[in-house]
Amino acid sequence: MHGREAIEAHYRVAGARMAGLPVYNPALTVELLGWRAVEGVGALGVLITPWCMNLFWQPPADAELPASGERAVLSLPSGDYECTLHEDERLGRHASASLCSPMQDFPGQAEARAMAGEVLRLILAVPEAGPEPSRSGLLSRRALFRRALGGAS
Incomplete structure (x- = not known):
């Protein structure tokens, strides 16, 4: 598992190239929130x-996954999340699922951190005992944010 600092450094370099683009929000900085190992999943x-x-998901080194650029499903107790796989010389194999882009709706880092924290809370939540929830489809980005903002899923 790569450390949080190495991942953030990689994206800070990319940020230097993005700085002049309209999608760039100068009120925000690169930060990997909640980076942790999750048993059987890797790190996220x-x-x-x-x-x-x-x-941001780094699957276990021995995980059998499709090639870079293909999609893979990250299965957590809270649901299944479709991610795009990447292969990088410095970061190795990792995957990502877009949550929000561009970031213009966030006035500052505190608001972005609050949303990221709520997303982490929701995706890492273990459902309460009861009837098995339907896993008929992937949880969409819209449904995840609706949950994070307190709406129905």
Whole structure:
């Protein structure tokens, strides 16, 4: 598992190239929130950048997954999340799922961190015992944000 600092450094370099683009929000900085190992899954967190917010997933090294650029499903007790796989010389194999882009609706880092924290809380939540929830489809980005903002899913 790569450390949070290495991942953030990688995206800060990318940020230097993004700084002049209209999608870049200068009120935000690169931050990987909640980076942690999750048993059987690998490691994950929410990556905040001035241009996007992504679920960032590093699967276990021995995981059988499709090639870079293909989609893979991250299965958690809270649901299934479709991610795009990437292969990078410095970060190795990792995947991301777009949560928000562009980031212009966030006036500052505190608001972006609050949203990222709520997303983490929701995706890492273990459902209460009861009837097995339907897993007939992937949880959409819209449904995840609706939950994070307190609406019905």
